[in-house]
Amino acid sequence: MPTKNDENQKRMNILLANNQQSYNIDLSQLRRAAQWLLTAMQCEERCEVSITLVCDDAMHVLNRQYRGIDRPTDVLSFAFQEAREFSPSLVEMAEQPLALGDIIISTDTAQRQADERGHSLEREIWILLIHGMLHLLGYDHESDEDAEEMEALERQLLDNILQAFA
Numbered sequence: 001m002p003t004k005n006d007e008n009q010k011r012m013n014i015l016l017a018n019n020q021q022s023y024n025i026d027l028s029q030l031r032r033a034a035q036w037l038l039t040a041m042q043c044e045e046r047c048e049v050s051i052t053l054v055c056d057d058a059m060h061v062l063n064r065q066y067r068g069i070d071r072p073t074d075v076l077s078f079a080f081q082e083a084r085e086f087s088p089s090l091v092e093m094a095e096q097p098l099a100l101g102d103i104i105i106s107t108d109t110a111q112r113q114a115d116e117r118g119h120s121l122e123r124e125i126w127i128l129l130i131h132g133m134l135h136l137l138g139y140d141h142e143s144d145e146d147a148e149e150m151e152a153l154e155r156q157l158l159d160n161i162l163q164a165f166a
Helices: 007-011 027-040 056-067 088-093 107-117 121-136 144-164
Strands: 013-018 047-054 075-079 098-106
Touching (some): 027 047, 027 144, 047 056, 098 107, 098 121, 121 144
Parallel strands (some): 013 047
């Protein structure tokens, strides 16, 4: 697994927007965590991801508009590549950074879930970041088999990221 000081992380393009005001989020650590995840998933240096932190009101609007669900959710991912179309070779062939997509996280919902699960908001945001990133990389949980694969990878990545950023 990569270290948080991996040289490749400097060349990844992580676009961060903090569009909420309720919580003080360490954006530099969130950026490093996203870079670490991309390296762990073999995206190395040529990937671009947008991460936006929003409140529940903004997430509610997005969830209704894009999923037809009339309530906020914890994380939305909008992949620019078709599911399972992503591969590290796509990154190698790209002349420009390969835009993987957008991850939108509701900090309000993340805080509620963190409280329910008895851990920090930071940890919950990492969980949601991992989940969103895996969706951008083509993972899904539509079938039981796919869900088991994705959940196992989420647990492994969370364990590793907690060690890397402890």
